[in-house]
Amino acid sequence: MKTSNNLSNNVWVREVGTRDGLQSIDTIFTTDSKIEWIKQEAAAGIPEIEVGSFVPAKLLPQLADTTDVISQTCKINGLRVSALVPNFRGAIDGMGSGVHQLNYVLSVSEAHSQANTRKTVEEAVLDFSRIVSYRKDNPEYHHVLLGAGLATAFGCTIAGQIDEKDVLNTLEALLEFSPDEVVVADTVGFANPAQCRRIFKQVLAMTGSIPVSAHFHDTRGLGLANVAAALDVGVRRFDASLGGLGGCPYAPGASGNVVTEDLVFMLDAMGMDTGISLDKLLLARTFMESNLNGEVTKGAFVHAGFPKGFKSESVF
């Protein structure tokens, strides 16, 4: 399917189950099992995997081996390895790790920002500027891409509704420092398709050539509906979690991300090109699930399979 406005049919799917998924469950994956999971998803054609987070190990022991995971996966052919950083200190650690991209995330909600990081949104924006300056001052890190993420952009479990102006104002402040990517996140699963259309239309108008990603949680079952809405207004990058593993430990009630394989199926069925093999993705899912201890995974495609006569549009 050619889209009406001649946008590209190529869609970039970032796996975040290895970060957003693992940080929300009790089971701690061994470093080897994370690496195998990442290898299998890379073999399925996933172009980018957020493999961990630079946070204190005592806060998230599940991700304490992030540096090791990066060093063993950043040589995988064709895979972009990224990691989340919540602050300047994390970014410094991250830049020395060999990672390809660091995604700095701040919260648009003042209440959420204060609760999670004890910073105002303004202070959090300044942290991003310090990260960008640090990279500039250290030529050995010039290759590290720096993403800027807007958490709780569609609502907040503490503050409730978030004014869209706050999202756009925070984005405007971040754009001063030329992020390599902008991630707009429905951290706690409040978003609806109409809101997605409105917000992403405005975000895309502001970001120009900077890649924009959408990060949705499926808390109220609207994850893929939100993806389709964002896709329709021009978003071509989406975060997802294999088997829907995920959530936010600081956001009560938040459930997992959009299910990677269901997302890829939907995109494929719509004629988008993800470059991802669903068959291989299901193999990776099976491996991932074999490491769980009772945690529940989600997903419809894994049970229903391809429709009869289905023609994939993706080139593997």
Next chain:
Amino acid sequence: MKTSNNLSNNVWVREVGTRDGLQSIDTIFTTDSKIEWIKQEAAAGIPEIEVGSFVPAKLLPQLADTTDVISQTCKINGLRVSALVPNFRGAIDGMGSGVHQLNYVLSVSEAHSQANTRKTVEEAVLDFSRIVSYRKDNPEYHHVLLGAGLATAFGCTIAGQIDEKDVLNTLEALLEFSPDEVVVADTVGFANPAQCRRIFKQVLAMTGSIPVSAHFHDTRGLGLANVAAALDVGVRRFDASLGGLGGCPYAPGASGNVVTEDLVFMLDAMGMDTGISLDKLLLARTFMESNLNGEVTKGAFVHAGFPKGFKSESVF
């Protein structure tokens, strides 16, 4: 939210769990429990409930009491009571039942039509013309609304992909007989949002002032994404099943309909007006579930509840 093209914000949600849901599960609800379920959904503001089907009792014993259910629910204030009919004979039975609307369903797929009814699509269209003539010839039935449904319009478990021209040609043939409503159904859960936009745009262009409904199954998790796509091109009527109960006994792999309460939540969040109380809908769900014997229900809203600070747009 005002839609960009000044379409109405009013959305009509038809509960079909009492028909599509019940026909696909083993448990047989008592007539009293069906009536209580219907009363509770009507009290929640659901404007129409498809309460059964005029098929031989030996084929679907779950729906053998359809006539009784109709006679005891068609007086509920403000509720439209409808029933499915698969053929002319069923329609004659239905018209004498006091029902407000009969939904005649044929399959766009020749293979599916032959397998289920031993009729060609052309013969099935003729059956609809006979039903319309019968109503015309019997003034006591002039008040009965006649809907025409296009099953397997997005794909078929037997034939695979369905040519969109076949959908539109079959619709054109049905429109000759002036149905009071057109239902376009993804009977087996093959639809994707891009396909929904394409098909419903064309359907709406052909149907003029005739109401058009979309009937989606959530087999591959795309149900609400398909609703949002259809909504975006102008569809304002949707079928759904409380707790996602449902399927098609003739379509292997088909899972339940779109979950009524998740659909209503999404519409409500998008600023659409359904006139339905989600709180009361959850009470009806609890009652419905209390009659099940091990059958699994679905749904996200029932677990996640309203987002903090959520403002409903509906007027109850």
